[in-house]
Amino acid sequence: MKALAFLAMANPAGGSDAGSDASARAIAAARTGDLVAFETLMRQHERLVLVTALRLLGNMEDAKDASQEVFLRLYRNLGKVGASGNFPAWLYRVTVNVCYDMGRKRTASIPVEDAPDLAAPGADPHQSAAGTERQRVLHMSLRMLSAKERAALVLRDLEGLSTGEVAQALGSSEATVRSQISQARVKVKDFVERYFRRRI
Amino acid sequence: MNCGEWEERIALHAGCDLPPMEAAAVDRHVAECAACQALLSGLRQTAGLLREAHSEPVESAHYAAVRARVLSELAGRQRPRWAYALLAAAAMLLLVAVWPKARRVVVTPRPQPVPVAQALMPPVSAFSGADPLGAPSGPGTPWVRRPRPAASGVTRKGGPGGPPRTRGSAPPLQQVEPSSPPEPLVVKLITDDPDVVIYWISEGKGE
Numbered sequence: 001m002k003a004l005a006f007l008a009m010a011n012p013a014g015g016s017d018a019g020s021d022a023s024a025r026a027i028a029a030a031r032t033g034d035l036v037a038f039e040t041l042m043r044q045h046e047r048l049v050l051v052t053a054l055r056l057l058g059n060m061e062d063a064k065d066a067s068q069e070v071f072l073r074l075y076r077n078l079g080k081v082g083a084s085g086n087f088p089a090w091l092y093r094v095t096v097n098v099c100y101d102m103g104r105k106r107t108a109s110i111p112v113e114d115a116p117d118l119a120a121p122g123a124d125p126h127q128s129a130a131g132t133e134r135q136r137v138l139h140m141s142l143r144m145l146s147a148k149e150r151a152a153l154v155l156r157d158l159e160g161l162s163t164g165e166v167a168q169a170l171g172s173s174e175a176t177v178r179s180q181i182s183q184a185r186v187k188v189k190d191f192v193e194r195y196f197r198r199r200i
Numbered sequence: 201m202n203c204g205e206w207e208e209r210i211a212l213h214a215g216c217d218l219p220p221m222e223a224a225a226v227d228r229h230v231a232e233c234a235a236c237q238a239l240l241s242g243l244r245q246t247a248g249l250l251r252e253a254h255s256e257p258v259e260s261a262h263y264a265a266v267r268a269r270v271l272s273e274l275a276g277r278q279r280p281r282w283a284y285a286l287l288a289a290a291a292m293l294l295l296v297a298v299w300p301k302a303r304r305v306v307v308t309p310r311p312q313p314v315p316v317a318q319a320l321m322p323p324v325s326a327f328s329g330a331d332p333l334g335a336p337s338g339p340g341t342p343w344v345r346r347p348r349p350a351a352s353g354v355t356r357k358g359g360p361g362g363p364p365r366t367r368g369s370a371p372p373l374q375q376v377e378p379s380s381p382p383e384p385l386v387v388k389l390i391t392d393d394p395d396v397v398i399y400w401i402s403e404g405k406g407e
Binding site for chain 1: 207208209211212214215217239242243246247249250251252253254258262263265266267269270271273274275
């Protein structure tokens with residue numbers, strides 16, 4: 001028991017290894033056409049895909065469409081995924097690409113200057129400072145960013161990936177990603193401050 | 201002081217994305233600059249609010265809906281494969297059912313070209329008083345149909361005891377006696393002259 005406890009402490013990423021082993025097993029089984037195994041694989045990674053898509057696209061219906069497309073691409077590429085070492089990085093990359101594609105088909109990003117017009121008309125300034133309104137503004141703030149800035153910020157600040165992992169997922173250099181992240185942080189802060197200043 | 205050059209580093213520092221040396225330099229600058237201090241504070245506060253706003257869990261029904269849509273799509277794609285497999289199985293069954301007949305047809309040796317006269321002639325037993333068409337002499341004897349002659353353009357002119365036979369009619373049945381010794385082969389050649397008939401009798405080893 002003590003030995004096991006020691007090992008668990010010495011390897012805090014043990015859970016992650018177990019997760020990747022489970023993913024590898026599910027991928028191997030799904031590659032043979034086993035849909036039950038593929039469903040298991042989806043359950044293991046559905047939060048990553050759907051939540052990331054929701055943060056990138058801003059609404060649940062589009063996020064569900066994007067998630068569906070991501071998992072269908074995963075099914076088509078099970079052979080390649082098995083060969084690539086970092087499965088979550090692959091999933092993040094595909095999710096971002098699918099969301100890029102969907103974003104291109106919809107409206108372009110909204111200029112920051114126009115953002116206050118999106119606020120709910122007649123909202124009470126006192127209520128705006130709290131709760132629902134604040135959440136709405138914060139969600140909206142991501143829509144003010146360019147697609148690449150939004151992806152960099154979401155992956156780094158909300159998904160908690162390192163700068164290197166974000167660069168890998170976006171297919172960019174770390175320097176580019178750092179620049180995108182810093183610009184995105186400043187834009188979001190400016191948007192939120194400007195919004196509440198005007199409302200008050 | 202122009203703080204524009206610090207903005208990017210301060211924004212990175214707010215998310216702990218700077219190496220220790222650069223982070224220390226930013227801290228030193230912020231300690232001396234009120235505007236940059238407000239910037240750093242505002243960035244950290246906004247980042248915290250943003251994380252909080254996006255921390256709400258997604259309802260499990262949304263995950264289930266995605267899973268159902270994906271699995272439905274994949275099951276739809278797999279259906280044609282099953283159909284192909286079913287077709288292949290049916291084809292195999294058909295092949296197995298037809299194969300024995302096909303093999304019989306293939307394996308059966310092609311009939312040797314036999315002179316027309318030989319095919320039309322009864323076996324030698326006809327000369328010993330048996331039925332000229334080769335009717336069985338007793339019960340239990342096997343019957344086989346002789347192979348059709350390869351070419352026959354000649355009409356038989358009323359052989360002994362039988363009606364005239366024409367091309368295309370069924371060849372006569374012949375009694376087979378596996379254990380009996382080979383009988384001499386009799387060939388009757390009919391010429392254009394009705395008065396001239398040539399008989400050829402072979403007493404070889406069945407040939």
